[in-house]
Amino acid sequence: MAGPVSQRAAVRRKQAIFRWVTVSLVLAFFMLPLIGMLDFTTKVRRGGRTMATWKTLMNVSEISTKYPALKEGFIASIGLSVITVVIMLALLVPTMTWVRLRLPGMSRLVEFICLLPLTVPAIVLVVGLAPVYSWVFYLFGESTLWLGLAYVVLVLPYAYRALDAGLRAIDVKTLSEAARSLGASWFRVMWRIVLPNLRTAVLSASFLSVALVLGEFTIANLFSRRNLQVAMYQLGKSDAKISVAVGLLSLVFAFVVLFAMSFVGAQRSGSRRRRRPLAAAVAPAPAGTGSVKEPS
Amino acid sequence: MSVASPNAERGVAVELTELRRSYGPVNALDSMTLHLAPGEFVALLGPSGCGKTTALRCLAGLEDPDAGTITIGGRDVTALPTNKRDLGMVFQAYSLFPHMTARQNVEFGLEMRGQDKSTRARRAGDMLDLVGLSSQADRYAHQMSGGQQQRVALARALAISPQVLLLDEPLSALDAKVRTQLRDEIRRIQLEIGTTTLFVTHDQEEALAVADRVGVMRAGRLEQLAPPQELYARPATAFVAEFVGLTNRLAGRASGGRAEVLGVSLPLLAGSGDGNVEVLVRPEGIEATPDPNGNATVLSAAFLGAHGRVTARTDGGEQVEVQVASAALPSFEPGQRVRVTPRGDAALAVAR
Numbered sequence: 001m002a003g004p005v006s007q008r009a010a011v012r013r014k015q016a017i018f019r020w021v022t023v024s025l026v027l028a029f030f031m032l033p034l035i036g037m038l039d040f041t042t043k044v045r046r047g048g049r050t051m052a053t054w055k056t057l058m059n060v061s062e063i064s065t066k067y068p069a070l071k072e073g074f075i076a077s078i079g080l081s082v083i084t085v086v087i088m089l090a091l092l093v094p095t096m097t098w099v100r101l102r103l104p105g106m107s108r109l110v111e112f113i114c115l116l117p118l119t120v121p122a123i124v125l126v127v128g129l130a131p132v133y134s135w136v137f138y139l140f141g142e143s144t145l146w147l148g149l150a151y152v153v154l155v156l157p158y159a160y161r162a163l164d165a166g167l168r169a170i171d172v173k174t175l176s177e178a179a180r181s182l183g184a185s186w187f188r189v190m191w192r193i194v195l196p197n198l199r200t201a202v203l204s205a206s207f208l209s210v211a212l213v214l215g216e217f218t219i220a221n222l223f224s225r226r227n228l229q230v231a232m233y234q235l236g237k238s239d240a241k242i243s244v245a246v247g248l249l250s251l252v253f254a255f256v257v258l259f260a261m262s263f264v265g266a267q268r269s270g271s272r273r274r275r276r277p278l279a280a281a282v283a284p285a286p287a288g289t290g291s292v293k294e295p296s
Numbered sequence: 297m298s299v300a301s302p303n304a305e306r307g308v309a310v311e312l313t314e315l316r317r318s319y320g321p322v323n324a325l326d327s328m329t330l331h332l333a334p335g336e337f338v339a340l341l342g343p344s345g346c347g348k349t350t351a352l353r354c355l356a357g358l359e360d361p362d363a364g365t366i367t368i369g370g371r372d373v374t375a376l377p378t379n380k381r382d383l384g385m386v387f388q389a390y391s392l393f394p395h396m397t398a399r400q401n402v403e404f405g406l407e408m409r410g411q412d413k414s415t416r417a418r419r420a421g422d423m424l425d426l427v428g429l430s431s432q433a434d435r436y437a438h439q440m441s442g443g444q445q446q447r448v449a450l451a452r453a454l455a456i457s458p459q460v461l462l463l464d465e466p467l468s469a470l471d472a473k474v475r476t477q478l479r480d481e482i483r484r485i486q487l488e489i490g491t492t493t494l495f496v497t498h499d500q501e502e503a504l505a506v507a508d509r510v511g512v513m514r515a516g517r518l519e520q521l522a523p524p525q526e527l528y529a530r531p532a533t534a535f536v537a538e539f540v541g542l543t544n545r546l547a548g549r550a551s552g553g554r555a556e557v558l559g560v561s562l563p564l565l566a567g568s569g570d571g572n573v574e575v576l577v578r579p580e581g582i583e584a585t586p587d588p589n590g591n592a593t594v595l596s597a598a599f600l601g602a603h604g605r606v607t608a609r610t611d612g613g614e615q616v617e618v619q620v621a622s623a624a625l626p627s628f629e630p631g632q633r634v635r636v637t638p639r640g641d642a643a644l645a646v647a648r
C-alpha cells in the first residue's frame with residue numbers, strides 16, 4: 001500500500017522540479033537580453049552607474065525636443081496600431097461571422113487566405129506591395145499611416161486564430177438566429193450578440209496586433225517610413241543608450257500586454273468555464289498535498 | 297377545423313402553400329402545403345430528415361424556399377427577412393444569450409422593438425412569472441438547468457407577443473420527466489395566450505398530447521393533417537398508421553368496404569384497397585383469450601406498466617401484437633394456445 005503512494009509522490013516531486021527548471025530556463029532566455037540592455041543603459045565608461053538616460057527618457061518635453069525623430073516614430077507607431085486594429089476587426093469579425101452563418105463551405109478557404117501571410121517573408125511582401133504603395137503615396141500623400149494596410153495583412157494570421165477560437169466557443173448560428181427572430185437587424189446581431197460574446201477573442205486579437213505593429217521594422221524601413229522601430233534604429237547610430245532604453249521599454253511593454261491578455265481571458269471566465277489564467281499554468285501544482293488523499 | 301383555443305381571435309392564420317426547397321439532389325420540401333387556423337396549435341411529426349425543420353425554418357425566414365408562398369395573417373411574408381416577421385422561436389439547441397441574465401434575455405426582443413425600460417422590466421417580469429422562473433431572473437444561462445433555460449427561451453419568445461410561435465424540438469435535450477412537464481406547460485401557456493403555434497417533434501406521444509392537429513410528414517410532403525384522435529383512429533395512409541402508434545399488418549380479402557381478418561369482418565376506412573390486402577390493425581384493436589382450441593400460439597408477453605403486450609403467431613403464420621390488461625398478463629405464457637380476434641374497429645387496408 002505504502003509503496004505505490006510514495007512512488008507516486010516521488011514522480012510528482014520530479015515533475016515539479018522539471019517544471020521549475022523549464023520555467024526558469026525560459027525566463028532566463030527572455031530575461032538575459034533585457035538585463036543586458038538595462039546594464040548597458042546605466043553603465044558609465046569607467047565603472048559605476050548612472051540613471052541619466054532613464055531620467056531623460058522619463059522627461060517627455062526633453063525627449064521630444066532632443067529627439068524629434070523618436071517622437072515622430074512613436075506617434076506613427078501608436079497611430080498605426082490603432083489603424084491596424086480597427087481595420088483588422090472591421091474586416092475579420094463580420095467576415096468570419098458571416099462565413100460561419102451562411103458559407104460554412106468557405107471556412108477552409110478563408111482560413112487558408114488568412115494564414116497565408118505567415119508563409120510570406122516581409123521582404124517578399126514589400127516587393128509585392130511596392131508598386132501599390134508607390135501609387136498610394138503618389139495619389140494620397142506620403143503619410144506613414146498608409147503602412148496600416150500592409151500591417152493588417154501582417155497581423156491577419158494571429159488575429160484570425162484568436163477570433164476563430166472565440167467563435168468556436170459560442171453557437172453563433174443559433175444565437176444570431178434567435179436574435180434575428182426577436183427582431184434584431186444584422187447590425188444589432190453583431191453589436192449586441194456576437195461582439196459581447198467575442199470580447200476576450202477581440203481583445204486577444206487586438207493585443208497581438210498592437211504588439212506586432214509596435215515591433216515592426218522591416219516593412220517600414222524598406223518603404224523609408226519612420227515608425228518607432230525605424231526611429232530607434234536610426235537613433236542607435238548617434239545615441240545608442242537612448243535607443244536601447246527605448247527598445248527595452250517597448251519590449252517590456254509588449255510583455256506586459258501579452259501577459260495582461262492572458263489575464264483578461266481568465267478574469268472574465270470567473271464563474272464561466274474558459275481558459276485558466278496563465279499564472280496557474282506556470283505555477284507548479286502544490287506538490288505532496290494531493291498524494292496523501294489519493295486512494296491507492 | 298377543430299380549433300380548441302378559447303383565444304382564437306387573438307391568433308392569426310398561417311399558410312404555407314406549395315413550398316419547395318431542395319439541397320442539391322435532396323428535396324427537403326416537396327410541394328408542402330400546411331394551413332394553420334388562427335390560434336391553433338399544430339404539431340409537425342415525422343421521421344428524421346423528412347423536412348420538419350426545413351418547413352419551420354422557411355416559415356421563420358431562416359431558409360428561403362425555392363418556390364411557394366408563406367402568409368401570416370393574410371400578409372405575404374415570403375420575401376420578408378426574419379426580423380420583420382414578428383415570430384417567437386424556441387430552438388432545439390440552448391439559445392440563451394450567454395452574456396445576459398434571464399431577465400435581459402427576455403427583455404432583448406422588447407428592446408429591439410424600442411420599448412422603454414420600465415415597460416420592458418414589467419413585461420419580462422410577467423413572462424418569467426408565466427414560466428415559473430421569477431426567482432431565477434438574475435441568473436445566467438450557465439447557472440440554470442436545461443429545462444430552466446428552455447423555459448426562459450420560451451418566455452423570451454413570448455415576451456414580444458409574436459403573431460406566431462415556432463418550436464423546433466425544444467424538449468429533445470431534456471430528460472423524460474421534465475419533458476412531459478414542460479410540454480404540458482407549453483400547451484397551458486399557448487391556450488392562455490392563444491398564439492398560433494407550430495411545434496416540430498419526432499416524438500409521437502408529445503405531438504398527440506399537446507396539439508390541436510398533428511401533421512405527419514414524409515419525404516418533404518404532408519401525409520396527413522388531423523386532430524390526434526382522428527389521426528390515430530383513421531390514418532389516411534399506411535405510413536401514418538405505422539408511424540403513429542404500433543400496427544399489425546394482417547392479410548385479408550377486401551370487397552365492398554369490408555375485409556375479412558382472422559375470421560372477423562371489419563369495416564374499412566376511406567382510401568382502402570380492394571382484393572388481396574393487408575389490413576392495419578392496432579394492438580388495442582385485437583382481443584386475446586386463452587383457449588386450447590384457439591387460432592394462435594403465444595410467443596412472448598411483456599409487462600409495460602399500465603397494460604401488457606402479448607406477441608402471438610397465428611396458425612396462418614402471421615405475427616400479431618395484442619394489448620391486454622396488466623392484470624390478465626399472467627394468463628399468457630409462451631407456447632400457450634390463444635384465440636386472437638379483432639374487436640371490429642374500422643381499419644385501413646393497403647394492397648398486398
Ligand SMILES: Nc1ncnc2c1ncn2[C@@H]1O[C@H](COP(=O)(O)OP(=O)(O)OP(=O)(O)O)[C@@H](O)[C@H]1O
Binds near residue numbers: 347
Ligand atoms: N443546410 C442543409 N444542407 C444540405 N442538406 C440539408 C440542409 N438542411 C437540411 N438538409 C436536408 O434536408 C432534409 C430535411 O432536413 P430537415 O432538417 O428539415 O429534417 P427534419 O425533419 O427536421 O429531421 P430531424 O428530425 O432529424 O431534425 C434532410 O435530408 C437533410 O439532410
Ligand SMILES: [Mg+2]
Binds near residue numbers: 348349350
Ligand atoms: Mg429537425
